[in-house]
Structures are given as C-alpha cells and as structure tokens.
Amino acid sequence: MEIVGLGTDLIEVDRIKAFAEKPGALARIFSDEEIAYCLARKNRYQHLAVRFAAKEAVYKALPFDGVAFKSISVVNLENGRPAVHVNDRRFDGLTVLISLSHTEHYATASAVVYRD
Template sequence: MNVIGLGTDLVEVKRIEAFAQKPGALERVFSPEEIAYCLARKNKYQHLAVRFAAKEAVYKALPFDGVAFKNIQVTNLESGRPQVRVQDARCGGLVILITLSHTEAYAAATAVVQR
C-alpha cells in the first residue's frame, strides 16, 4: 500500500468545551453515536476534543476536499483501538489509519491514508 496522505491536529480541550455549550454545535460536527459515546465518559470534553482532532487530521490527510466533519466518524473497536469511517464514495479503496491521544488540556490525532 502507498501512503497518499498524512494529517495531524492538536486541539485545546477548553476550546471544544466552549464550543459544546452552543446550541446544536455538537450535532453539526459529530454523529449521534459519537456524541453518546463521549457524553457517557467521565472526561467527556477530552473525548470530544480528541474526536474533533481526528476529524481534522483525516480531513487534512484525504486526497480531496469537501468532506463534512459529520461524515468522518470515529469509533472504537472492542479492544479500545480507534478506527475511522468516512461516508464518501471517493474513499473507496482507501485505508485510513488513526491514532489518538489526549491529556487534561490537549487532544491530538494523526491520520495516514493509504491506497
């Protein structure tokens, strides 16, 4: 497989916490499943922030523009390992690898796109 894209992003958790207070903000960016997963966690804003960073990283790594953040969905396997799905026909044949990390103040993600 050939690497065709690399993206990384760093987000301040407090920025996402402030964003989440705006009516309808989460629903514009996150899927219902992502929202439910994050809000059920003790450190919900860290989880929201790391998923936001993941969406940014994937967006930067894709070899085309025009994918809505809501169409980039971050989930976890039973093992806890993160995975990403992009709802866009142009992603056929692409493999997207993602890694996530967060602290109390920051969340980071890196995405690699392969063909």
C-alpha cells in the first residue's frame, strides 16, 4: 500500500447553513442522494457540513487537481460507516479512507488516499 495523499478540513456549521439557504446552492455541490440523506436528519446542517468537510478533505488528499466537488460523493455503508465515491477516471486504482465528526457548531473530516 502506498499513501498518495492526506487531507483534512474543519468548517463552521453556520457557514453551511447560510450557504444552504440560497436557492439551488446545495445542488451545485451535493448529489441528490447526499441532499436527501442530510435533509431527512434532525441535525441536517451538521450532516451537510460534515459532508462538505469530507469533500474538502478528499480534494486536498487527491494527487491531482480539477476534481469537481459534485463528483466526490459521501455515502453511508450498511454498518453506518461513511465511505467516499469519486466519479473521475483518474481515481481508478485509488482508495479513500475517511473519518467524519461534527458537533453543534463545527464539522471536521480527514481523508487518506492510497494505492494498492
């Protein structure tokens, strides 16, 4: 295993809340599935913020530039753990490990990208 990148991000939940209240803003960054998942949660802005932080962390960890945020998707596995899918051919052969955490006011994410 070869680690090719490490990224982390921290964001204030209120910044995402203000962003989310603008018409069409969420659809520019999040997939339909991510939006549906977050909006169905009690603490929707925390969930949106932690997914935004995850996208930032993954973007910072990738060994190449020009990946659209919308092509980075954060999903939950059956066991509840978060996972990342990157819809970009340059990502073939790479794997992302991700860790997410949030409080009432902050959300953070860390990502490690490796190649087998």
